[in-house]
Amino acid sequence: MIHKSVDSAKSGGSCPSQGGGQDMAARQQQEDVAIKNSLSKIKHKIFVLSGKGGVGKSSVSANLAACLSKKGYKTGLMDVDVHGPSIAQMLGLKDLLEISENQLLIPKEINGNLKVVSVQALMQDKDQAIIWRGPAKTGMIKQFVSSVEWGELDFLIIDAPPGTGDEPLTVVQTIPEALGIVVTTPQEVALADIRKSISFCKTVHLKTLGIVENMAGFKCPHCNEPIDLFSSGGGEKTAKAQGLEFLGSLPFDTRVVTSGDAGVPMMFEDNGSDFTKAFDKIVENILKQL
Numbered sequence: 677m678i679h680k681s682v683d684s685a686k687s688g689g690s691c692p693s694q695g696g697g698q699d700m701a702a703r704q705q706q707e708d709v710a711i712k713n714s715l716s717k718i719k720h721k722i723f724v725l726s727g728k729g730g731v732g733k734s735s736v737s738a739n740l741a742a743c744l745s746k747k748g749y750k751t752g753l754m755d756v757d758v759h760g761p762s763i764a765q766m767l768g769l770k771d772l773l774e775i776s777e778n779q780l781l782i783p784k785e786i787n788g789n790l791k792v793v794s795v796q797a798l799m800q801d802k803d804q805a806i807i808w809r810g811p812a813k814t815g816m817i818k819q820f821v822s823s824v825e826w827g828e829l830d831f832l833i834i835d836a837p838p839g840t841g842d843e844p845l846t847v848v849q850t851i852p853e854a855l856g857i858v859v860t861t862p863q864e865v866a867l868a869d870i871r872k873s874i875s876f877c878k879t880v881h882l883k884t885l886g887i888v889e890n891m892a893g894f895k896c897p898h899c900n901e902p903i904d905l906f907s908s909g910g911g912e913k914t915a916k917a918q919g920l921e922f923l924g925s926l927p928f929d930t931r932v933v934t935s936g937d938a939g940v941p942m943m944f945e946d947n948g949s950d951f952t953k954a955f956d957k958i959v960e961n962i963l964k965q966l
């Protein structure tokens with residue numbers, strides 16, 4: 677059962693000194709084969725990352741998945757943010773995921789083309805904090821990747837926690853062919869962390885599709901005057917300085933918050949807003965590069 681397996685990841689698996697060494701090696705080999713099989717049916721894997729929390733990784737992941745699936749691409753969305761899984765809320769995943777006959781997790785299907793799984797769907801108590809050390813998280817993410825019945829996909833979007841630690845590193849090691857998208861907000865405090873993310877990508881040889889600048893500018897709903905809430909232009913400047921593609925800028929829009937909280941990403945709607953137009957351009961830029 678998947679729940680039992682997650683418990684074993686929590687405890688770091690069985691200990692070789694207790695005679696489980698061969699068992700563990702065999703299990704890991706099985707897991708590696710399962711991961712390879714599952715990933716071989718997925719054309720493009722896109723890893724959305726950032727050195728900073730709260731910049732919009734999950735919102736960009738959810739909307740990117742929604743937009744691609746709306747365009748007719750078979751899309752998967754996987755949330756491996758053990759400490760702050762937002763995708764379940766943003767896509768309206770309310771129940772624990774079902775398990776197939778082969779003991780694999782069945783993703784939730786939305787609007788025909790989108791399949792979603794979140795680590796949160798494995799947790800019985802959604803409000804309980806997960807307090808795990810690196811090896812437990814690494815084991816859990818690897819196992820999660822190997823335990824989902826994705827089938828054939830055009831895109832898999834992976835949303836991970838912020839930073840350059842165990843979780844992003846495990847994603848890169850488990851899915852080495854993934855392409856990164858770095859999300860930032862325009863102010864220097866965020867950009868300082870983003871430069872670390874870019875250095876992380878270079879160090880671990882994660883090819884990067886480019887930088888998305890989020891929450892760049894807000895139009896006052898009363899007078900339509902633009903307000904730079906978090907400064908402006910920092911994402912593009914950083915992309916240039918680091919020799920990366922600038923994929924585009926997304927404005928601040930309160931509907932991103934309400935639609936995320938309601939479980940229906942804004943890109944599922946066709947509301948003609950500046951946000952959806954800007955997002956469409958970003959997706960065009962991504963598709964051009966692929």
Ligand SMILES: Nc1ncnc2c1ncn2[C@@H]1O[C@H](COP(=O)(O)OP(=O)(O)O)[C@@H](O)[C@H]1O
Pocket residue numbers: 726728729730731732733734735736762890891926927928929930931932933934936
């Ligand atoms: N462009 C945007 N306009 C308005 N709110 C946004 C925008 N992007 C993200 N948010 C909101 O900011 C908060 C943090 O975003 P989230 O995607 O959870 O960030 P992260 O995954 O990087 O921690 C959420 O409440 C989300 O709805």
Ligand SMILES: [Mg+2]
Pocket residue numbers: 733734735757760762836
């Ligand atoms: Mg998040």
